Amino acid sequence: MGHRERAREFVADVDRTRWHDQALWFVRSKRDQAADLVPDWEALRDQASAIKRSALTELPELWREFEEHATAAGTVVHWARDAHEHNEIVAGLLRDRSVRHVVKSKSMLTEECGLNSYLEAEGIEVIDTDLGERIVQLRGEPPSHIVMPAIHLQRAEIGELFAKEMGSAPDLDDPTELTDVARRDLRDRFLKAEAGLTGINFAIAETGGFVVVTNEGNADLGTALPGLHIASVGLEKIIPQQKDLAPFLRLLARSATGQAITTYTSHFRGPRPRSTQELHVVIVDNGRSQLLGRPAFREALGCIRCGACLNTCPVYRRSGGHSYSATIPGPIGSVLETSRDPATHAELPHACSLCGSCTDVCPVRIPLHHQLLAWRGELALSGHHPAWRRFSLNLVAWLFVRPTMYRLLGRFARGIGRRLPPTLREDLLPAWTRQRHLPTIPKSSFRELYRERQRQPKRPRPQAQPRPRHERNG
Ligand code: SF4
CATH class of the missing domain: 3.40.50.10420 (NagB/RpiA/CoA transferase-like)
Known part of the structure; x- marks a missing residue:
């Protein structure tokens, strides 16, 4: 099972997804407060x-x-x-x-x-x-x-586990008491080791x-x-x-x-x-x-394993660490694990919105989202993409260097799209529209709008008025 399927399993448990997200965001906020001091x-x-x-x-x-x-x-x-x-x-x-x-x-x-x-x-x-x-x-x-x-x-799940494995009371969910149970169990093991x-x-x-x-x-x-x-x-x-x-x-x-x-x-x-x-x-x-021999990715070796990039990552927070099927999950894991085994982890650099939040919080300034983007390119060039993605990217690449064809196809797609009822349009893209609506399809392309605007007589720009002295340097 890949990241996508495992993430789907995780988000199916709505409650767990919500508190997992909130718990990690709480840690991220504590990090911000500590850094501000x-x-x-x-x-x-x-x-x-x-x-x-x-x-x-x-x-x-x-x-x-x-x-x-x-x-x-x-x-x-x-x-x-x-x-x-x-x-x-x-x-x-x-x-x-x-x-x-x-x-x-x-x-x-x-x-x-x-x-x-x-x-x-x-x-x-x-x-x-x-x-x-x-x-x-x-x-x-x-x-x-x-x-x-x-x-x-959650604490209740840990209480159940300890009751089964260590014989504690089954309804225990107080963190201090749970820690005491674990401590008592570990003490003998420390002495025996x-x-x-x-x-x-x-x-x-x-x-x-x-x-x-x-x-x-x-x-x-x-x-x-x-x-x-x-x-x-x-x-x-x-x-x-x-x-x-x-x-x-x-x-x-x-x-x-x-x-x-x-x-x-x-x-x-x-x-x-x-x-x-x-x-x-x-x-x-x-x-x-x-x-170390790959300049585009070597800075990932500077990682001090603080976990801040995981705590801030919107994908990690809402898909859980196990969805990555990797020793190290989250943004840094997606870079390191893909470097170690690109065939197995080729999906991970795509489990990223490229929001850049990981790079913002990384204490050693690893450019994580740039590295994830670079990995996508590497994986495409080394043939690690699935056939459907290779086909669509090749099609887009072919189209992007043929402007006339691009314009014609755009006009054709807009024409068809505008005639279809909105519900049918959304049914054609079920994965995309599961959690969002498609925007309204415009009548004209950006180029057409731009050209039309160029043809309109230019309106004089309003002159900037100097601000009164007392409003400056505010
Ligand atoms: S934030 Fe930086 S140092 Fe911390 S785990 Fe992520 S990559 Fe490593």
């Missing part, structure tokens, strides 16, 4: 964007520097070409240490690599410890949002350290208790210096949820001191270096 917000965006752009031009040097400093601090660095290599490295580390229980904090990269199912096939239990991730894990579905993975669910897996928000070349941001502190607990910490990181998540962190940390939480800062900003550099803990970092390419 920072006087140098636009300068921060410029700074973050410049750091990312510059880092993308020197990734090999930065990662070599990171590896050198991380190794000196006792971290073991691994390199993975693709998702399979990443999963095999992680599984190998766990296998060698006879690990059977793992706790994991939120990481879109491990979602992208399908790590959970890979480890489960090896007989290793993986427990997602971020509350939203845990909810979707128990439901056996992927996250629907990169920051709020269970935003598509022999390894903790995390993602990385920012790797720092200068120090060989990295930063993980969470709101629940689950990454800290998950890595403080077990003797093994494995952190997976995409090739693009590196910044040159420690001081470069500041603009990103100021932008990230405000753009994501409207908070001034995330509750936990955890810095890691080498294994826990005075312990036998091991720290491994797995650096993953999985198509990123290919994207």
